[in-house]
Amino acid sequence: MTQERIKAYEKIKKALTEAPLLLMTDWNIPFKLYIDACGDGLGAALHQVQIIGDKPTEGPVCSISRQIKPTEARYGASQMGCLFLVCALEKLHYYLDGSVFEVITDYNAVKSLLNMITPNRHMLRWQIAIQEYRGNMTIVHKSGNIHKNSDGLSRWTLANTPDIPAYVPLKAEPQIPIEVINITHIGTEFFEEVRESYKQDQNCHILTSLLDKDCKDKFLVNALDEVCKSSYSEGRFHFFY
Incomplete structure (x- = not known):
């Protein structure tokens, strides 16, 4: 790593966290939520279209990403996309609760999640989780070449370790008691x-x-x-x- 590269990195980091690239949230304007997932991570970018310099300009409000968990690595592509829709809604709840927003994804399964008739156990749980957003959320399927923001976030995720500012301690999975039925044969x-x-x-x-x-x-x-x-x-x- 040369000094020139370090300066370039710091310059990009500063530019990404300051106006005009990072917009101040306007609660009167609908949001656009771009989501993407890959084999290594999940990414989402929350955007708004605001008037800047007398013309409509789309820009990011915030971005999030995380690595997938070992148990999630077994999910298929459709499940992975639906998973991060639920994760993004949970993480960005304070932005999206009560707000009108559009979810933009290149996963068809995400678009059909709300109206899936016979979902599996994962899809059913996620279907229930997003019901509170149903009236304000529109899911739009668009080709993957427009997802460069969320795509990049999903491919360059940071490890969830205590040395990063966004560290989230993992919660222990709840112990679910199993009810056992004993069947006895009577002669x-x-x-x-x-x-x-x-x-x-x-x-x-x-x-x-x-x-x-x-x-x-x-x-x-x-x-x-x-x-x-x-x-x-x-x-x-x-x-x-």
Whole structure:
């Protein structure tokens, strides 16, 4: 790294963080959110079209990017695009909550995310997450050659380490308890024992005789114990073949 390159780098860094390149947010003007993802990272650029020098000029309000997590590396291209739409909305919530904005992406899946009929578990969770923006957000698909801002951000992401100003401590994933259902096989011997116990029970034998033949024999009814007699009189017993 030569002194000339260091000066050029510092000059570019200063230019990117000062007006007129970095616009002051105008809350009365809609936003444009450019998003892009690649195999290494995710990037987003939030723009507005403001009047500068008597003519409409589009410029950045802020830019964000991050590296993908190991678990996200397995996602396909469509899932990756949808993932960073959700991440960008979460990160830029204070800009976009209640604001009208347009999402510009070269991923078709992002455009169809809101109206996906049979989403998988990831897409369903993300679909729910962006519902609060539904009335103010328009998703537009455009070719990738206009995404040089967000494309560059996604390809040159910084590692999420404590030595950078944008460091975000990783949260431990919540422990989700798993409910277990135990299924026990009951052999025929058990049901035979239950069947024999009914035959040996005096109340069951009497009730079977009364209900099977619709018998009204008072002698049999009086032979029941008080609890069964009361329940029989109230019609609580039924015989099913």
